[in-house]
Amino acid sequence: MAIMHHLTDSLLMAHAAGQLPEAFGLVVATHVSLCDECRARLAAFETVGGVMLDGCGEAAMSEGSLEATLARIAGRPPEAPRQAPRPGIFPAPLRDYVGGDLGAVRWRGVGGGVRQAIIPTSRAATVRLLHIPGGMAVPDHGHRGIELTLVLKGAFRDAGDRFARGDVEVATEADRHTPVAEPGDACICLAATEGPLRFTALLPRLAQPFLRI
Amino acid sequence: MLTGTLLADNVDAPLLTPTGAIEARQRASARGRQELAASQAQGPDWVAEVLAVRDRRDQRAFAALFRHFAPRVKSFLLRAGAGEALAEECAQEVMATLWHKAHLFDPARASVSTWVYTIARNRRIDALRRQRRPEPEELPWGPEPEPDPDDALVMQQETERLGAAIARLPDKQRDLIERAFYGDLSHSEIAEATGLPLGTIKSRIRLALERLRHQLG
């Protein structure tokens, strides 16, 4: 099935410029791994970076820097050959962070059959895997700022739109969205939020600090 | 903080149809041949130098790349806030990475400047922000071992055209774009900088991806 829901230009440009928090970068890289359209758009923004590099002037390298660099090169083992793509649910960037595929995830229940696994990243934003049983609503995150939800397995519906593997929903706090997993198999998503996620619908606020373990 | 303005835009153009893609390729290819002579007169062929490093571990080619790109990478890192010693260290590291990753360079999808930029950007995130940089999965089939010189040339020219287009932008917009890439722009401001003439380049890259997939299948 073709991917229907993509990343925005500003997210792709911010990623190309190296300005996204790591948590958002992981969702962007995972979507791009599945989506040639966004891979091409990201590469187009990276071309702008190439233009910036061309135009940013020259700063003199120190004496003997070429020789130092060649010594650096000689002192390093050759690159490992390209790894064959491994079958599985998680594209490579996500697999690298999790340390394996879906089976390697250490889930924690957060109520209502919903499970989550926080992926450690820099603290500017939070990214987690969510396991939503079929027919269940994704918990109301009560998030601030922007939220990205990328489907890896199964599907959810939100306000008439269907999101399946590879689709990413880009939402703000202004969108009062309520994604609901389609009946049947559980829906596995990768969700990035600014700041700590608050499961307001499921848990008293006092419990939140313990969620982020 | 990111803000909702990151939502202000969305996917722009629809995918090229297969017919449109072929026509675009033919047009680009013809143009590439026409401009071959002109472009070759302009300066060194950086693509050929990278391929010489990849295929022959050619130190002369590497030295030429180093003389051109290392001072630019260092300048870029200084502008992005690195101190002199760190910028020097990172620029050397970026050039060493160019050597080691030369087999991943695909001239049908990026000019050498763009590729070096991505290495420098990742190095900057690593050294200045001390956070990991999640990278998309590399395409399993990788670049073609013998890239079509036309493809490489057209990508090079498209990058130059984009440079000229950016140079013609109003000062205010160009300033926003520069600040976005040097890292002193908030994410909400980045949304204002996204209106760039990238359609042709995106189509070229999309085409290169499609052809790689086609070759595999």
Ligand SMILES: [Zn+2]
């Ligand atoms: Zn996409």
